[in-house]
Amino acid sequence: MKTSNATWIIAKRELSAFFNSLVAYILLISFLGFTGFFTWLSGNGDVFFRKQADLKVFFMIANWTLFFFIPAVTMRLLAEEKRSGTIELLLTKNVSDRQMVLGKYLSAFLMVLIALAFTIPYYLSVSQLGNFDHGATLSGYLGLILLSSAYIGIGLFASSLTNNQIVAFLLALLLGICFQFIFGVLANGSTGWISELFNTLSLTSHFDSISRGVIDSKDVVYFLSITFLGIFLSEYIISKRK
Amino acid sequence: MNIRIENLTKSYGDQKAVDSISFEVKTGEVLGFLGPNGAGKSTTMKMITHYLNIDAGNITIDGRSVRNTDMKKHIGYLPEHNPLYEDMPVIDYLRFVAELQGVDAVKLDDRVKDMVRLCGLNDEKHKKINELSKGYRQRVGLAQAMIHDPEILILDEPTTGLDPNQIVEIRELIRTLGNSKTVILSTHILPEVEATCDRILIINKGKIVADGTAETLRKTASGSQVLRVKIQAPSQDEVKESVSQLAGVALVEKVEGSENRLEIQSHVDQNVNEAIFRLCVDKNWVLTEMVPFETKLEDIFRDLTMN
Numbered sequence: 001m002k003t004s005n006a007t008w009i010i011a012k013r014e015l016s017a018f019f020n021s022l023v024a025y026i027l028l029i030s031f032l033g034f035t036g037f038f039t040w041l042s043g044n045g046d047v048f049f050r051k052q053a054d055l056k057v058f059f060m061i062a063n064w065t066l067f068f069f070i071p072a073v074t075m076r077l078l079a080e081e082k083r084s085g086t087i088e089l090l091l092t093k094n095v096s097d098r099q100m101v102l103g104k105y106l107s108a109f110l111m112v113l114i115a116l117a118f119t120i121p122y123y124l125s126v127s128q129l130g131n132f133d134h135g136a137t138l139s140g141y142l143g144l145i146l147l148s149s150a151y152i153g154i155g156l157f158a159s160s161l162t163n164n165q166i167v168a169f170l171l172a173l174l175l176g177i178c179f180q181f182i183f184g185v186l187a188n189g190s191t192g193w194i195s196e197l198f199n200t201l202s203l204t205s206h207f208d209s210i211s212r213g214v215i216d217s218k219d220v221v222y223f224l225s226i227t228f229l230g231i232f233l234s235e236y237i238i239s240k241r242k
Numbered sequence: 243m244n245i246r247i248e249n250l251t252k253s254y255g256d257q258k259a260v261d262s263i264s265f266e267v268k269t270g271e272v273l274g275f276l277g278p279n280g281a282g283k284s285t286t287m288k289m290i291t292h293y294l295n296i297d298a299g300n301i302t303i304d305g306r307s308v309r310n311t312d313m314k315k316h317i318g319y320l321p322e323h324n325p326l327y328e329d330m331p332v333i334d335y336l337r338f339v340a341e342l343q344g345v346d347a348v349k350l351d352d353r354v355k356d357m358v359r360l361c362g363l364n365d366e367k368h369k370k371i372n373e374l375s376k377g378y379r380q381r382v383g384l385a386q387a388m389i390h391d392p393e394i395l396i397l398d399e400p401t402t403g404l405d406p407n408q409i410v411e412i413r414e415l416i417r418t419l420g421n422s423k424t425v426i427l428s429t430h431i432l433p434e435v436e437a438t439c440d441r442i443l444i445i446n447k448g449k450i451v452a453d454g455t456a457e458t459l460r461k462t463a464s465g466s467q468v469l470r471v472k473i474q475a476p477s478q479d480e481v482k483e484s485v486s487q488l489a490g491v492a493l494v495e496k497v498e499g500s501e502n503r504l505e506i507q508s509h510v511d512q513n514v515n516e517a518i519f520r521l522c523v524d525k526n527w528v529l530t531e532m533v534p535f536e537t538k539l540e541d542i543f544r545d546l547t548m549n
Binding site (some may be wrong): 086092094 | 329342
């Protein structure tokens with residue numbers, strides 16, 4: 001009871017800090033703008049061009065938008081606390097390192113959920129257009145949520161390493177690129193168990209199968225592992241001040 | 243609640259920031275923590291508040307080690323440089339801290355109001371913290387430290403950035419709180435320690451070099467008494483010579499830039515006031531001034547921390 005309480009109070013403050021600055025609005029508008037444009041208006045490849053009532057385009061674009069969107073959300077979470085010294089204020093209250101890190105994670109996660117909630121009208125309208133696979137779409141949303149969670153883990157870890165927000169942002173992108181691209185390329189360029197290993201680490205293959213509607217426990221475990229590793233490492237880095 | 247610190251040690255790499263210090267603070271006591279920059283004051287405070295781990299030794303509060311993280315709730319802490327969430331309005335910030343410290347939801351509003359009143363923040367309560375002057379920021383820092391009515395207050399330089407009026411207010415506040423709570427405060431301002439603290443602890447290079455009230459520190463620093471006297475007599479040289487021949491007088495010097503004034507240092511534990519008075523009566527001199535000269539805390543501090 002007490003444990004979850006401090007986490008929730010911190011998450012709530014963080015979330016209201018997003019909305020009190022322009023950060024939340026800029027990010028929401030750009031997220032909805034990008035995904036909306038490519039889903040509905042881009043002409044080449046949008047829902048009307050493909051003449052299929054599904055959200056495949058949306059899931060693909062959302063993956064890439066979140067790739068930039070989430071580091072922008074997570075960059076300040078721990079880096080700014082460290083820069084301004086407020087971390088000392090927080091951790092000398094009745095709050096443990098873990099509660100603080102979890103609170104930060106939760107705030108970014110809620111931010112992403114809010115962004116995704118705004119795309120529910122896409123879902124509702126496309127589902128009216130023709131033969132619509134609700135299962136595959138819900139699975140796609142689950143994929144986006146899991147993917148976001150993993151990105152937040154990565155971003156949080158990047159933010160714990162520095163007290164400079166820009167460095168945290170770039171570091172999160174760099175780590176993200178590894179998972180998005182580099183591991184995939186390395187998997188193709190090698191053979192045997194090494195190829196196998198990089199293929200498992202590559203985020204793309206896991207996300208693709210989920211966004212097609214195939215929920216495999218392996219993929220779920222993959223995303224959750226990155227999330228937990230990110231949170232765990234952040235907590236470890238923060239506790240090293242001692 | 244009583245705080246007991248035993249052989250507390252903390253190192254950064256090879257350097258010992260705090261080197262086996264021990265002391266005790268009791269309820270109703272205000273302890274002033276003095277020392278040059280980098281002496282280990284803040285490090286000690288950070289260990290008491292569990293921001294830093296203890297390398298060796300122990301800190302106990304009423305017999306329980308602060309290694310138990312639940313001891314944090316008994317402590318109110320104002321960190322050095324007073325970090326605050328700049329983008330929050332004062333009142334939201336205080337509510338946030340109160341929630342975090344587990345203040346009862348029913349009492350929360352009252353508690354926040356009390357703190358706003360106590361720290362004189364009423365006119366500023368809806369302003370964002372980054373719009374406040376340094377003095378008001380400091381008050382917000384104090385308010386957040388006291389919001390959950392902790393039994394122990396750890397204040398790292400609580401009066402920096404305040405104007406003289408505010409300093410007096412804050413000192414009075416600390417004195418009042420000190421009656422019922424355990425307070426440790428650090429400062430660079432020496433008169434402040436005398437004005438607010440029951441006891442002084444001087445720390446240098448991680449070690450305690452003095453511990454006691456301002457009075458006892460003075461006594462141990464210089465056991466001898468210094469008097470400043472002004473005697474009207476035909477010949478000042480004769481005065482000087484006669485005085486230096488009195489029993490108990492160790493040293494007589496003319497005070498520069500002022501005629502007829504002498505500074506007289508006595509031997510340890512000897513009182514020469516009476517002898518000087520009698521000398522003047524015998525010789526028919528006029529004694530117009532006799533002032534005991536107190537050793538300044540600044541001098542004691544310099545003696546102990548410069549080598």
